[in-house]
Amino acid sequence: MLLSRDQGLDLPKLERHLSRITKLxxxxxxxxxxxxxxxxxxxxxxxxxxxxxxxxxxxxxxxxxxxxxxxxxxxxxxxxxxxxxxxxxxxxxxxxxxxxxxxxxxxxxxxxxxxxxxxxxxxxxxxxxxxxxxxxxxxxxxxxxxxxxxxxxxxxxxxxxxxxxxxxxxxxxxxxxxxxxxxxxxxxxxxxxxxxxxxxxxxxxxxxxxxxxxxxxxxxxxxxxxxxxxxxxxSQDRLWLAFGQHYAFQHVGSSGLDPWDKWAVFTHQDFGNSTNLVGALSTNPGALVRHIAFDAFKVxxxxxxxxxxxxxxxxxxxxxxxxxxxxxxxxxxxxxxxxxxxxxxxxxxxxxxxxxxxxxxxxxxxxxxxxxxxxxxxxxxxxxxxxxxxxxxxxxxxxxxxxxxxxxxxxxxxxxxxxxxxxxxxxxxSVWSHPRPYVSAVRALEGCPAGVRLYATDFGPQVYAPSIVQITPKVSRRTDLASWLQANHVDAVYETPSLTSHWPSQYWEDFQSQPQKFGFRPFPSKSAGATPSGSRFFLSNAAGC
Known part of the structure; x- marks a missing residue:
């Protein structure tokens, strides 16, 4: 029989099981x-x-x-x-x-x-x-x-x-x-x-x-x-989103598109207007099988x-x-x-x-x-x-x-x-000596005057340090970056890969290698280094922190 006959709850037996907890x-x-x-x-x-x-x-x-x-x-x-x-x-x-x-x-x-x-x-x-x-x-x-x-x-x-x-x-x-x-x-x-x-x-x-x-x-x-x-x-939308993002990640190649935001571009190319895996299988089974084969190879x-x-x-x-x-x-x-x-x-x-x-x-x-x-x-x-x-x-x-x-x-x-x-x-x-750049940066931001303005495109800093004001406007190619940062009263910069879409490319390497040229410095100084995602914080010399 698939289902065994129910024997009920034997409390004395359960108590004996609990009493068997050993020193080990x-x-x-x-x-x-x-x-x-x-x-x-x-x-x-x-x-x-x-x-x-x-x-x-x-x-x-x-x-x-x-x-x-x-x-x-x-x-x-x-x-x-x-x-x-x-x-x-x-x-x-x-x-x-x-x-x-x-x-x-x-x-x-x-x-x-x-x-x-x-x-x-x-x-x-x-x-x-x-x-x-x-x-x-x-x-x-x-x-x-x-x-x-x-x-x-x-x-x-x-x-x-x-x-x-x-x-x-x-x-x-x-x-x-x-x-x-x-x-x-x-x-x-x-x-x-x-x-x-x-x-x-x-x-x-x-x-x-x-x-x-x-x-x-x-x-x-x-x-x-x-x-x-x-x-x-x-529920189907959640599964399709997870599949679509990772399908795009697998096939992004040199397109330059962000697979996590632009994943629908890749699924539309191979699966048309499908909105679930059943539709994807019926539309283009070969593409789905290749994706599974790529996954299996990496397992x-x-x-x-x-x-x-x-x-x-x-x-x-x-x-x-x-x-x-x-x-x-x-x-x-x-x-x-x-x-x-x-x-x-x-x-x-x-x-x-x-x-x-x-x-x-x-x-x-x-x-x-x-x-x-x-x-x-x-x-x-x-x-x-x-x-x-x-x-x-x-x-x-x-x-x-x-x-x-x-x-x-x-x-x-x-x-x-x-x-x-x-x-x-x-x-x-070693907890206190172990480097945790992100935590250190958030604590440093909390020590700044209320309303400090952070230029960032990622969601994290404003979540962990609610007292800051996060701004994300794009910088024009014809704008001098140092003047723009000063005019917009930017007190700190959170440098992440997604920031490249907001900054002119000619400024990117300069700011990374010589932030002092723009009036900024890496912070906090005692915990210099990248966060787990490879990002870094920079603080304006005029921020008063």
Missing amino acids: DAVTFLVLVVAVVATVAKKFDLTDYDEAIYFNEGYTFNTSPEAGAGSPSYAWLYSLARLLSADPVNVAFYGRLAGCLIFVLGTWLAVRLVSDSLRAFLIAALLPFISVWYIWTGVSAFAAGFLALAIATAYRWRNAWGYSASSCLVWIAAIARPEFQLAAVFVTLVALVQLVRAMRDPFKRHLYLPLAALLAVGVPVIVWSVYAPPLSSA PRMAIASMVDTSSILSWLAVGIFGAFAILAVGMWRRGARLHGFRQEISRWRAVWVTIFALSAVGVLFDIFIIYPKEHYFAPLVSMVAVVMAIGLGSASQGWRTHWSGKGAVIACSLLMVAALVAAPLSLG
Whole structure:
């Protein structure tokens, strides 16, 4: 049968599960929290482009709820972070930290739900050194943490409660990544079937099912009423926008067009007036297949880039062990299939759970192969593989722990966990000396008189430093730049690549190499250097800052 008979919620059994929290679990949890906080504190700097827009939507979510409709997961993180601080820089840090913790702790807890403390420890020890969770934390890392928990919950508890909780978790993940809505709909249907079956038991019907029904039905209703439901025009528009921008990025060549703003030019050339992927496939299947082939060619390189911090030997070691565990898990599954028979081994993995996992994998592979294999798209894949890896390792006999490979894995992961614990205070100790040019520039701008005028074409500075006045007029080719800056009372300049479309080319290199010629200097002087996007700030000598 596709659906197992609901067994209800066994509270004594659940209490026994909770009582099995071991000292190793507590140590793992504490080390992971310390390692993540230290890593985020060291790496953190402000960012531009989409993340600045998402930050603004989340930062203003409390006063303008409609602002968060385009990026609900960011809106949640930053609106909650604003309860801790009103300072935009602090809110940006807390929001990023929350997203990272959701991925790391969510993945570890998911692994723990389907395995014992030791296997969870072995996999958790690798997570601080896999860099994918720091990339676009409010979207992919956020979704990955909740998706892993949903998959693990559906595997462990095959009843109305388990599937209802899994439905709730998948829908939260789908808020960040709409591609998981298909899996969310399936889990909700499974939960509803289990709820109907459980209605035969009067005790369960009156005591447990109302809350389970709320989880299974209430969360989807909220998501559908506030945000775009599956297959709606708004949801399709969001997917088409993501596809179109990355399709343009792949084919921009020497056109000189901005693929993020002018993407419709490229999609119109190859797909005509299509406004969704189905239309694109029917209009020009060859172009779509070529795009997928280009994406597939880049997958191995981008997968390594998403997981490995190339400057860290420990990161290479952790990713290597992660891959070895995955291979070992597959070997254990094959061994179980030989011993117990293929059909029995499949039944052990549970048909409903396999379907949930497969539908979630479709969403991940859609992002990677249809849109573009960007680094952050691999975050849900890593968390899902971690859960499957933990289940697969459970197929091994208890003797694997005494085998040389098992002992080696325990020793290597223990050393990694110790390294994470040792690196944490070192990272925290270097927090204040670590260069963060964007944060330093924003703090310097906040020290300027109110109303300082910043010439910039990007959205970020005005979001993080609301006291400034941002201007973006174009400079005529016949205008002397120094005179123009003075006449427009420009106190600061944020030099970014998009500024080239507003400045005459003859001034661009001069201002970059000799800003003092125009009455400006790089700032702040103690944190000279480019921001994470390669941009720089310049301050007028007459600004009074």
